[in-house]
Amino acid sequence: MKKKEEVVEIDILKLARAVLRNIWAVILAAVIGASSLFGYTYFMVEPTYQSSALLYVNNNNGINVNADFNFTSSGLAAAQALVNTYVVILNARTTINEVVEYAGLEEKYSAGAVRGMIAAAPVNETEIFEVVVTCTDPKDAKRIAEAITKVLPERIADIVDGSSVRIVDYAVTPSARSGPSYTRNAMIGMIIGMVISVLVIAIREMYDVFIREEEYLSETYGIPVLAAIPNTAEGSGGSYKYSYSKYGGKYGYRYSYQSSSYDTTQKKGEKSKK
Secondary structure, eight states: OOOOOOOOOOOOOHHHHHHHHHHHHHHHHHHHHHHHHHHHHHHOOOBBBEEEEEEEEEEOOOTTTTSOOOOOOHHHHHHHHHHHHHHHHHHHHHHHHHHHHHHHHHTTTOOOHHHHHEEEEEEESSSEEEEEESSHHHHHHHHHHHHHHHHHHHHHHSSSSTTEEEEOOOOOOOOOOOOOHHHHHHHHHHHEEEEEEEHHHHHHTTTOOSSSOOHHHHHOOOOOOHHHHHHHHGGGGGGGEEEEEEEOOOOOOEOBOOOOOOEEOOOOOOOOOO
């Protein structure tokens, strides 16, 4: 026989009320998350700097530039296609080794490390592409980008017939860091803290076995609450608390409820009114 599948009902409004009751915990978790990730980024993550250069793809294919020649869309498309070829040539091991040697950084960085610093992509789907070097040292970033503008045109001229690269914009030493973003990381930490706190509150509310409201008994089981058994232990300020507890037993369950305390103290000589 197949076992009857258990259906778990989730009351969204109940979970929302639980989150609102513990909104202070959500705010505290957000502050802790934001400050933690901000502190880690500020003290542990080394800032990076970017230096870039712009290069132009020239694709004459042996055509005399002095002749009457109109640069058509097909020629532009061919130049754009060559950009991807030039990027591959730039990332080639031989090219990277020449770049490192030209920059004089062979003792400081390996070819693989320098390759990871370089990013190249076309600019706005034109025949111009940009080379960006990201490094923890701003001077080294500029030296590597400058070495690329010297080495790459010669490499392309030797490999691709009728093509060349011209420098549009030279590399400069960056004056400001490019990353990491302290504000963005702090926001990420805040969101992570809020999400974790909300999940914890929701899980606790879903698995809470105590009954907090009298209406829960009547709405869930259709049984009216006839009486409440007071707790004989005196609370603070001379008040009493009513409580029920949920216990599993042989013949069923006894449910719990805890109401707010009320003042039962009376002045001497004052009779209680019925």
